[in-house]
Amino acid sequence: MTDVTKTIEALGQAFEEFKATHAAEVKALKDGAGTADLQAKLDKLNAAMDQHTKEIEDAHTKIAAAQMSAGGGAGPKDKEYSEAFRAHFKKGDIQSALNKGAADEGGYLAPVEWDRTITDKLVLVSPMRALANVQTVSGAGHTKLFNKGGTSSGWVGETDDRPQTNTSTFASLGFGWGEIYANPAATQQMLDDSAINLESWLANEVDTEFSKQEGVGFWSGNGTNKPFGILTYVTGGANAAKHPFGAIKTVNSGAAAAITADGILDLVYDLPSAFTGGARFTMNRKTLGVIRKLKDGQGNYLWQPTYVAGEPSTVAGFVATEVPDMPDVAANAVPILFGDFKRTYTVFDRTGVRVLRDPFTAKPYVLFYTTKRVGGGVHNPEPMRALKVAAA
Secondary structure (H helix, E strand, C coil): CCHHHHHHHHHHHHHHHHHHHHHHHHHHHHHHCHEEEHHHHHHHHHHHHHHHHHHHHHHHHHHHHHHHHCCCCCCCCCCCHHHHHHHHHHHCCCCCCHHHHHHCCCCECCCCHHHHHHHHHHHHHHHHHHEEEEECCCCCEEHHHHCCCCCCCCCCCCCCCCCCCCEEEEEEEEEEEEEEEECCCEEHHHHHHCCHHHHHHHHHHHHHHHHHHHHHHHHHHCCCCCCCCCCHHECCCCCCCCCCCCCCEEEEEEECCCHHHHHHHHHHHCCCHHHHHHHHEEHHHHHHHHHCEEEECCCEEECCCCCCCCCCCCCCEEEEEEECCCCCCCEEEEEEEECCCCEEEEEECCCCCCEEEECCCCCCCCEEEEEEEEEEEEECCCCCEECCCCCC
């Protein structure tokens, strides 16, 4: 906690220097003077603030992860199967306990503890999993039914006829599905001689690859062997007409090729107040650097660093999450989303991570072909807004 406090102080100092440098840049532009040195300094300060912010967020994530995993020690829920799987992992021994993991999957399922370890790691490194609603399903797919309304009523007297009224209509919504995989390798000697924590090793090997593939799917996936990305549901996107409730609405940024402070505030106030309680911004690092220069009508910067351990930095009073998969600022692009992600997007996990041991393909390495079936899509576009770079 002492290190986090020091980092927060360093972030505050960097932001104060950033504001002074930005003011000097604005003055130089008005005076017609050169600004190259000031811009270079702003870039360095932006990078420093990015690094401080990441360190603070990482510290908060580790604290949350420790709290999430605390209280263990009761032992594996599937002790016999876990021990048999470890033996198979190290030596290739097939024990009878593994039979209950084969089922109809065509291979060996990971033990419950391994599955949970990998899933927990993905939550920590995959932005959408941390933001969205996550649901585990047992079937091959998932379809949601929506009531589109249409039920009517009327006023009648005591003895008047009661004619039949209109009935609601319904529409179904499907979600994109696919399979992500990783194929980490270890030598047989490493497995024989090292007292490694197999669950932790496997999770560390696959989490980066899984999260990278999920990032593509959850944000811009086309639904072909992958989820439907949230950006495809934005007005003008490939799935703008897919949801029965319509597309995610856009708000113009206020300039043809830039973002304005008024555009950010318009975005915030376009979202109904019923959804602002859990709302946040998502944008990539370049866009965040642009937002840091914006001020409101009173001259206050829209971006504010955190001054308290456990609280994130904000934009216009709302949390801002950095997402590498969001587009850069450019004409007609959608570089910012704002809204309640848990009430907008659902990630679907097919029960069970599968691990297949392959000692033959790449001798002397043993490959561990690890797969997970994942789906996703927008279940309600109403709690979300998108900022489109366009003139008002």
